[in-house]
Amino acid sequence: MTVGWHAGRSVRGGGLRFVALVCAAATLTLALTALVLSTAAYDGREQRSTARNPIVHDSDPSQPAVALWQASFDEIAQEQYSVIYIAPLSESAPLPPGLRTWPRPGQSVLSPALAERGASHGVLTRYGRASGRIAENGLADPDELLAYVRPADDRFIDREKAFTVNGYGAPGTMFGNNLNVESLKVLATTVLGLLVLPAIGLMVVAVRMGAEARRRRTVLLDALGASWTARTLVNCGETLLPAFLGTALGVAPALWASHINVTLPLTGYTVSSADVARSTAAWLIGALASFGVVVLTASVLHRVRRDGGTGLRAAGGRLPRWWPTVFPFAVLFTVQGPEPLSNGNTFLFLLIYSAGVALTMATLPSVIGLLIGLIGRALSRIGRRTGMSGTLVAGRWMAGNPGITVRLVAGLVIAIGLVGQVQLHSSRLSSEYAAARASADRLGDTVYTLTQPDPGDRTRAFLAELPSSVRAYSMTGRIDDNNRATVSVQASCAALKAIKRSCDHPAPFGVMDPDPRLSELANWFSGGTDIALRVGPVATAPATGDGRYLVLLDARGKPLPVDQIRRAAFTQLSPTPNAEIPGGSWLNGTVNRASRGAWVALFGMAGIAAMALALSLNSLAEFQRFSRSIAPLGVLTGRRRIFLATAAWTLLLPLLLAAGLGLLTNAWLATPLTNPIVGATLSTSVLASLTLTIAVIAFAVWLVGSISAIRVTDRWKPETD
Template sequence: MTVGWHAGRSVRGGALRFVALVCAAAALTLAVTALVLSAAAYDGRDQRSAARNPVVHDSDPARPAVALWQSSFDEIEQEQYSVIHIAPLTQGAPLPPGLRTWPKPGQSVLSPALAERGASHGILTRYGRASGRIAERGLADPGELLAYVRPADDRFIDREKAFTINGYGVPGAMFGNSQNVESLKVLTTTVLGLLVLPALGLTVVAVRMGAEARRRRTVLLDALGASWTARTLVNCGESLLPAFVGTALGLAPAFWASHIEVTLPLTDYTVSSADVARTTATWLLGALASCVVVVLTASALHRVRRDGGTRLRAAGGRLPRWWPAVFPFAVLFTVRGPEPLSHGNTFLFLLIYSAGVALTLATLPSVIGLLIALIGRALGWTGRRTGMSGTLVAGRWMAHHPGITVRLVAGLVIAVGLVGQVQLHSSRLSSDYAAARASADRLGDTVYTVTQPDLGDRTRAFLAELPSGVQAYSMTGRTDAHNRTIVSVQAPCTALEAIKRSCDHPAPFGVTDPDARLSELARWFSDGADISLRVGPVTATPATGDDRYLVLLDAHGKSLPADRIRQAAFTRLSPTPNVEIPGGSWLGGTVARAGRGAWVALFGVAGITAMALALSLNSLAEFQRFSRSVAPLGVLTGRRLIFLATAAWTLLLPLLLAAGLGLLTNAWLATPLTDPVVGASPSTAVLVSLTITLVVVAFAVWLIGSVSAVRTTDRWKPETD
């Protein structure tokens, strides 16, 4: 152990390998901790959701009923959340978890996140005056949007749709954001692919660094008669300290999150400190396992071979000749091949497409290596003609070692492609989701539909609260004997004139109507059939309708005051008004799916950072070997800045080229999935995050490589080699 402890610091490149092992242990610890905390978050959400779910009286009629309970939905910025109308039936009715006291009639209790985000939308008075905040134990997670509302009059709650409850505590997800989250299996798969695998790749690269020096040491120990155990302990002694330091760094975020509620970047998800603290023993064991994996990997990958060497050798710089030629055919096959070859079979389409993507990402690094070799020849010619020594040296090295460039960019390209594919597949929408998004883009806030109750006095009270200029129409839908949807709209003469219809014989409207608001109504509510119009009061509609809505339009086609409409609907019309634009029920799903892109960006940026770090450290090690060979040039000429140009050509250029070509290739590969039939859409946030990460990593590697080469030159002394 002592031999390994000192040998790791005396060998060439020992400091760089030390940093690499620290980074590997930290990345692996973070990845394992993310797996543990993901399971803890789901478990905590399930427990808190079960504790607040109502026990329906009909399921246990022997127990006394304590409250009326009715669930509905509302939204802020197209994000849906639950609104619970509740009223006690007895004097000592138990409180829902998270509430300290019963709100008075006409008051609401909001989650902290809802109160903060909705302050500018009038949320503090939308359901009545907000009288308090829901405690964390009553929320699925700290960032959940949720409201408990006690109406001013208990008769406001719809007795036919509401539950009479005995208390709280039923397993499942009956309301709240627990209904909209992905399964733990999906999240675990994402973490494994975007965090754990890059961390393992970084571990292998860190262990392989400085392989030539450790090969000589291992052979020497074997020649001196050292046993396998002794050689293993030497390697453990070398890697134990950096593994421990990296594990401690990787645990720091978990310790922080166990004391303070941390909001994750990009996703705006707030981690429950209680969930993190509750699983402290589990993620500490995971960190210990990560440390052991790093140490054992460092030991296991250094074994003596029968020919007297070890498994780890310095790799050559040759470039596979035929791989670059395969790349254009792989791209063409991926973009054009799946559709004609699958014959409409979705599974076969995705199978062919995935094979093409894998082949494209496997051959792209060789293309970059070929380009770098060609650029190297041009740089060598330019440097020789102009006398630029740095350009000459870098150009010749690039031309003769393209294989090293391939290894530098391979993982980076694969990581970019992997993140891009995960984001695209997670954004796939069905035709209804895509139509809802397109409809929202066309309409904005120019038309809203509200569920109309049977009570005409509530409709009159609601209409009295609407701002001037808002026109209301009563829309009734029914299904005839032939299973056709028959929809009609009734409104006063002034409202019909606002949509350019005469009062004598108002013409029906359909999907081709010049007014986009009317055409969208026909598209979503009548299956494309025409909707008839008639003159009459909004509060009196035919009793034959199965579905009754109020349609709200601005007389001049302007955007409607959505916040005022929602407040009037929840306080005057119904506990379940369902205020939304046409197709709004599908639109909420598109927002939830768009949120998945933020998680892909978060894990993808972390994974790409780990992969880029691995490849960058490996490249720095290669550059250190190269800089030692040209150190006499810097000493004899006295020009230390020669390494700035050399590192720029050999490190910065390949990384930037890989980033650009990787993103461009990802855009090509996205073409089949962005077809309207498949329904995927690229995320701007993910692309921007990837670009920024790659550029920062490229310049950091260039700067570190330059400084390292200069320091190598400063310490260089003539040797008898």
Template sequence: MSTVAGRASRADAATPERRGVRLCRQWVRTGCAVGRGGSGGWLRFWALCVASAAVAVVALAAVATIATYDGRAARNQARGPVITERQRDAVGLWREGFDTVDKVPHSVVYLRPLKHGAQPPPGLTRWPAPGEVMLSPELVRAGRHEGITSRYGHYAGLIGRSGLVSPSERLAYVGPSHAPDPHERESWSYVRGFGQSYPMGDSLYTRPLAHALLALGALTGVPTLALLVVAARAGSPVPGRRGGPSPVPGGARPHRVAVRIGEAVRPTAVGTALAVPLMLAAMATDLRLPGTGYLLNGGDLRSAWPWMLATPALSFTVTLVAVAVVPRPERRGAVNGRRSPAGTVPRWRVAGCGLGLAAVAFSQYLVRAPGLCAFIGGTVVMWALLPSVATVASRALGAKLAAYGHRTGRPGRMIGGRWTVAHPGVAVRPFVALIIGLGLVCQLQIANSDVGEQAAAARATEARTGEGVLNVQSRDLRPPLIETLSRSLPAGSHVLGLTMDLDEQGALLQGSCRTLRLLGLGCPATPKAATGRDPRVTEIRDWYGPGLRVQAAPAELRLDRLRGSLLVISDGPAPRAEVERAAYALIPAVNVEALGETWLVGAGTKTRLNNWVLLFGSPGLAFLLLAGGFSAAAEFARVRHTLAPLAALTGSPTALRAAAGWHLAVPLLVSTVIAVAVTAWHAGSWPPCWGTGRTPGGYSPPHCAAAP
């Protein structure tokens, strides 16, 4: 008897807490019912569904980025050579060179074991034998058309995944065909193993993790937050509105929060679930990111599986918290469901936006720092004051539409125009989101495409001569090797020696009398100015300075080790593949490139950043447009009951649709056209002559000659 009484007393004591939990559940269920059948429920459902999917995708992208960088760092640490100065401790010789495929650079690592049974680098099952090469899968795929499998020697297999920082890395391990002689040994390093962080391969061109997260956050994360805020407010009933229904009559703030969460649970769950298949696909296999060509390592994501699995739940929670804390739209000063128009826009804002436009237009006539400051300053001022100008323009357009509708007896056009005057934000918000988002992406792309005058000159040279002149450069170019290389070149190839800035009198070009006469340079015994009119000589002179001199070479061609290189000139189509095979067979870490190719490789590396800008910026721009669209639709959903009697008053069932079209469709269409036009003009105003660098020989081609 006493036991039963004790249990009853404990149940009575827990009743308030249990009642609180049951009440909270009841409010959540009430919110679910409101979300299914309330005003604007369909709009709120889809807005929250899209916003929650966007939040989940961005959160997963951030976690995947961190996991990828961790995996890259671990593999780079494992494969890096441990350099030693003590030859007796060394297990092998190591030397790094560089080469390109399709103007994309990659590392070429030369290995030669010194001790039997020494462990090779990660990714290799054995050391490459003399004359063998092992390539990464991506390098084989990308360089097949350039004969990459035979460029450095006999192809002996692929590098394993453990030896690559990413599946898309381009890397080659080469076994030199002969042991380095004492003259070459100083260019090699002794290694006692592998397991130390070392910048090589893709690690040389990778931006820091902070830069990647900053780009993801600025270009994709911020638009996602804007979409989330709009979705949290879209389609929701206005609280406290006179005569309007309240889902929680007399309820406290926690009760209203519970109702909001109940409204958002179902669409948020659906949207979050939409991101899960993408996460599973990225973890199951290597995904190639669109536009960039980068292969995302699925193993890195699987190693971070606790974070990857927790991210959808975290993004689901964040979305619900945002719905709970974001205030509902209010009508301050509303009377009978109508809102008084906002105040007039100060004239100084319109004038300030005009000054920003003028600064952007004037910046193209300036160069270097003044032009950059004028362009950036004008852009910031223009974007900051653009909403005010857009508001003035939207109201002016609405007034003209209303006047025309009144004059022609079209009630839909008149009502739509008047609503545009009273609510200009419907068109202003999508317009500003579009022009700033599109403008930011375009400006970042243009900034990365501003490769300078040297790259422009290199492209022009490539268009004129192609690869008819190849530069072969190495510290190991000695007379015996030069003679052997000359004999191994394909028919129709001629070799010239080039020494840069000899005695500060200009570059010196040397070659046999036969080769010099073929180029129209005669056969001078002493150095004289190179005045030949052959197009190839003209290009050489443009790149290595107008002070280029020419001289007939002695019996044995000698080059300065640090400042000398060979020029291979072809009579017919450039046999670059044959020249590269001949050079790499004799000289490890040799560099073979066309005139100006260094600038093209650097410009290509910079330009490829545009692909990442597009990867991050395109979803961000789409989210901004969706936010503007949902905002406009929510605005009309809130006023549609006010406009409902329009059909009865006018006797036309199409009046409501006409008012919606003139209030939403026409202003949005006009704003889109204006946004595209302004963005195109803004992008075209980028100052064209900011480059200040010079060519390798110190000579700057005459680009932007009109600029001071």
């Protein structure tokens, strides 16, 4: 153990390998901790959701009923959340978890996140005056949007749709965030692919650094008669300290998050400190496992083989000449091949497309290596003509070792492709989702629909709260035996004139109407058939069994006062007004799906950083070997700028070239998925995050490489080699 402790710092590049092992242990610990905390977050959310779910009285009529309970939905910035109307049936009725006291009639209790985000939208008075905040034990997540509302009159609650409840604690998912979150399997797969695998790659690279020196040491120990146990202890002694430091760094965020709620960047998701603290034993075991894996891997990869060597050897720089020629055919096959070859079969389309993507990403690093070789030859000619020694030396090294460049960029390119594909597949929308998004872009807030209740006095009270410029229409629909929709609209004469219709014989409207608001209504509610118009009072429109809606338009064609409409709807019209633009229910789904991109960006940036760090550290080790060979040049000339130039050409350029070509190739490969049939979208935020991450790492590697090369030159002394 003592031999290993000192040996790791006495060989060349020992300091760089020490840093690499620290980073590897930290990254692996962080990745496994993220996996453990993902499970803990889902368990905590399920426990808190179960604790607040109402126990329906009909499921156990022998118990006394304590409250009326009715769930509804509302939205802020197209993000949907639950609104719960509740009224106690006795003074001793138990409170829902998270509430300290019953709100008075006409008051609401909001979650902290809803009160903060919705203040500018009038949420503090939308359901009645907000009288308090929901405690964290009553929320699925600390940042959940949720409101409990006690109406001014208990009769406002719809007895046919509401539940009479005995208490709280029913299992399952009934309301709140759990209705919209992805399954744990999806999140765990994302963490495994974008965090754990790059962390393992970084660990392998860190262990393999300084391979030649450790190979000689292992062979020497074997020749001296050292047993397998002794050689293993030497390797453990070398690895223990960096592995311990890295594990401590990797587990530090979890220790912090166990004492305070932490909001994750990009996603805005707040991790519950209670969930983290409750799973302390699990993530500490994960940290211990990470420590053991790093130490064990270092020992296994340094084992002696039967031929007298070890599993570690310094890699060469040769590059197969034919491999880059596959790349253009792989791109062409991926972009143009899936659609004609699949013949409309979605599974076969995705299978062919995935195979093409894998082949493209496998061959792209060799193309970059070929480009680096060509650039190297050009640089050597330029350096020879201009007398720029750094350019000349770097050019010759690049031209002679393209395989090293391939290893530098291969993992980075694969990571970019993996993140890009995960983002694309997570953003795929069905035709209904895509149509809802397009409709929202065309309409904005110029038209709103609400579910109209039967009592006419509620409709009149609601309309009295609206501005004078808002026109109301009652739309009723019926589905006949042939599954055909028959829709009609009834409104006052003034309202019909606002949409340019006469009061005597108002013409129907359809999907081709010049008014885009009317055409969208026909498209979403009548299945493309014309909608009939008639004159009559809105509050007493004839009811049908298939739905009745209030349609609101502005007489001047301007956007509607949405916040004022929602306040009037939730206090005067109904607990479940379903206030939305046409196709709004589908639009909420697009918002939920779009939030996946933020998670992909978060884990993707972390995975890219880990992969880029692994490759950069490996490249720095290669550059240190290279800089030792040109150290006499720096000593004899007395110029240190030569190392800035050589590091820029051999480290910075390949990383930036890989980032540029990787992102460009990802954009090419996205075209089959971004067509309207498949419905995926390319996220500019994810691409920008990846570009920024790689650029920062590339410049950091260039700076560290230059400084390390200068330090090598400062310590260089002539040797008899």
